[in-house]
Amino acid sequence: MGFSQNDSPLIERKGNLVLNRYYILGEEVSERQVLKKMKPYEAAHKRMKASRRLAFTSEIIAAIGAGSFLPSVIDPSPEITIPLxxxxxxxxxxAVPIKKKANRKADEAIELYNERKLIGEKSSRTELNLALTTTGLGIELKF
Structure with missing residues (x-):
């Protein structure tokens, strides 16, 4: 059974703060496969990549936080245990709000992908930013 661009199967995410699972037609797929599927849909693809970056950052911060308890196993004195x-x-x-934001971005990406509003969509969003560098202050205009 083949799918055209408009008939691509819907993506679904189930998960929590620790683990996300992605499904296409009821079959579990990896996050990498979901990202690959979204490639033709630029806005969804960008949000999904941002979600992956945020999730990775959150996991690193949480792992460092959990790992900081380990020295207290070796030396359970209060001088070491309480600060750690x-x-x-x-x-x-x-790490928790970062992971929540990652999940929200993943949900937005999946929603955009599933709505199919991105086919042939071109966005022109101009931005005006104030740039502060070591050499001075400037205005940055992006088209």
Whole structure:
């Protein structure tokens, strides 16, 4: 059974703060396959890539936070345990909103892909930014 560009199967995401699972036609697929499927749809593809970057960043921060508890196993003295506990919990607390944002971006990408509004879509969004560098201050205009 083949699919044209308009008949591409819908993508579905199920997951939580720890693990996301992606499905196409009820079959579980990897995040990489989803990203590959979205390639023709630029806006969805960009959001999905941003989601992956944010999720990776969140996982690294959470892993460092969880790993900060390990020295307290070797030396359970309060002088070491309490600062490491505070550091670890703080890092994990920082990772949670980042992961939520990653999940939100993934949901937006999937919604855009599933709506098929991106076929032939060209966007022209101009931006005006204030740029501050070591050599001075300037205005940046992007088309």
């Amino acid at each position: 506990l505070i550091t670890g919990v703080s890092l994990i607390a920082i």
